[in-house]
Amino acid sequence: MGCVKLVLFFMLYTFLCQLVFSSALPHLCPEDQAHALLQFKHMFTFNPNASDICGFPSPKTLSWNKSTDCCSWDGVHCEEMTGQVIELDLLCRGLQGKFHPNNSLFQLSNLKWLDLSYNNFYGSLISPKFGELSSLTHLDLSHSSFTGLIPAEISHLSKLYVLRIRSDDPYWLRVGPYNFDLLLKNLTQLRQLDLDSVNISSTIPLNFSSYLTTLPSQKEFSNFPTWNTFLYLTIP
Numbered sequence: 001m002g003c004v005k006l007v008l009f010f011m012l013y014t015f016l017c018q019l020v021f022s023s024a025l026p027h028l029c030p031e032d033q034a035h036a037l038l039q040f041k042h043m044f045t046f047n048p049n050a051s052d053i054c055g056f057p058s059p060k061t062l063s064w065n066k067s068t069d070c071c072s073w074d075g076v077h078c079e080e081m082t083g084q085v086i087e088l089d090l091l092c093r094g095l096q097g098k099f100h101p102n103n104s105l106f107q108l109s110n111l112k113w114l115d116l117s118y119n120n121f122y123g124s125l126i127s128p129k130f131g132e133l134s135s136l137t138h139l140d141l142s143h144s145s146f147t148g149l150i151p152a153e154i155s156h157l158s159k160l161y162v163l164r165i166r167s168d169d170p171y172w173l174r175v176g177p178y179n180f181d182l183l184l185k186n187l188t189q190l191r192q193l194d195l196d197s198v199n200i201s202s203t204i205p206l207n208f209s210s211y212l213t214t215l216p217s218q219k220e221f222s223n224f225p226t227w228n229t230f231l232y233l234t235i236p
């Protein structure tokens, strides 16, 4: 009998603990990161036509606001224990505007997953600051109208598993002469590399697929080592 009481007591105790704990921590998301996200939101306008592939996206990003925990915002994921923002999934969000190097997103230094594809950052350069997000394992900047040289700093992201920078037009994005080599040599965890319609001016080594992490059975790639590169590699 005493034993049952004891068990009941512990069940009640843990229940109360959880209650107190969860009400004491209503906002898991660190304030500076919520602030950075709100700043990010204000740097862009919403245009449902920003990318014609997306249909008509709903302005969910725009519902980000201070009255709720940023970990519950659409497209934002936090690490459970620490509340740090680790994932930002902004694919097809109708974001439109210039992506300046002072973008507050670069303050989110714990990001592991970043998807900015299918928005419209018309004519923005890919900032070398992407190379400072050193925890990234997944980076997708495809079809968002970035232009210019893909910065060599991308090869600092040595934890990258997936790198996708597809361009709409081979005249828009380039990889510099030695940078493709750098990417292959430094991104040792890479499983998927997608640079469709990016102008790769360096010679692509014939054995380039062996640089991608070689666990499994199947490698799939198409390779036209000229300026109009279609390069898509994946190791499932």
Ligand SMILES: *[C@@H]1O[C@H](CO)[C@@H](O)[C@H](O)[C@H]1NC(C)=O
Residues within 6 Å of the ligand: 047, 048, 049
């Ligand atoms: C988006 O496209 C639709 C249909 O083409 C058009 O009616 C609408 O005005 C456009 N909206 C914006 C914000 O450009």
Ligand SMILES: *[C@@H]1O[C@H](CO)[C@@H](O)[C@H](O)[C@H]1NC(C)=O
Residues within 6 Å of the ligand: 063, 064, 065, 067, 068
């Ligand atoms: C704040 O965000 C919540 C959840 O997304 C939403 O329901 C609410 O309407 C928003 N408030 C404002 C003032 O935008």
Ligand SMILES: *[C@@H]1O[C@H](CO)[C@@H](O)[C@H](O)[C@H]1NC(C)=O
Residues within 6 Å of the ligand: 100, 101, 102, 103
């Ligand atoms: C960021 O840089 C751009 C271009 O240099 C500038 O127009 C803008 O005001 C800056 N924004 C902030 C918040 O500093």
Ligand SMILES: *[C@@H]1O[C@H](CO)[C@@H](O)[C@H](O)[C@H]1NC(C)=O
Residues within 6 Å of the ligand: 152, 153, 155, 156, 157, 158, 182, 186
């Ligand atoms: C390769 O990755 C390491 C570790 O992130 C970094 O320190 C180094 O600068 C990178 N080298 C190049 C050439 O990008």
Ligand SMILES: *[C@@H]1O[C@H](CO)[C@@H](O)[C@H](O)[C@H]1NC(C)=O
Residues within 6 Å of the ligand: 170, 171, 172, 174, 199, 200, 201, 227, 228
């Ligand atoms: C690709 O880059 C090379 C070297 O920078 C340049 O000569 C060529 O015109 C570029 N091709 C396109 C389609 O932009």
Ligand SMILES: *[C@@H]1O[C@H](CO)[C@@H](O)[C@H](O)[C@H]1NC(C)=O
Residues within 6 Å of the ligand: 205, 207, 210, 211
């Ligand atoms: C690819 O070939 C080059 C020279 O032909 C060699 O130095 C390099 O080690 C090879 N890389 C891999 C991953 O097999």
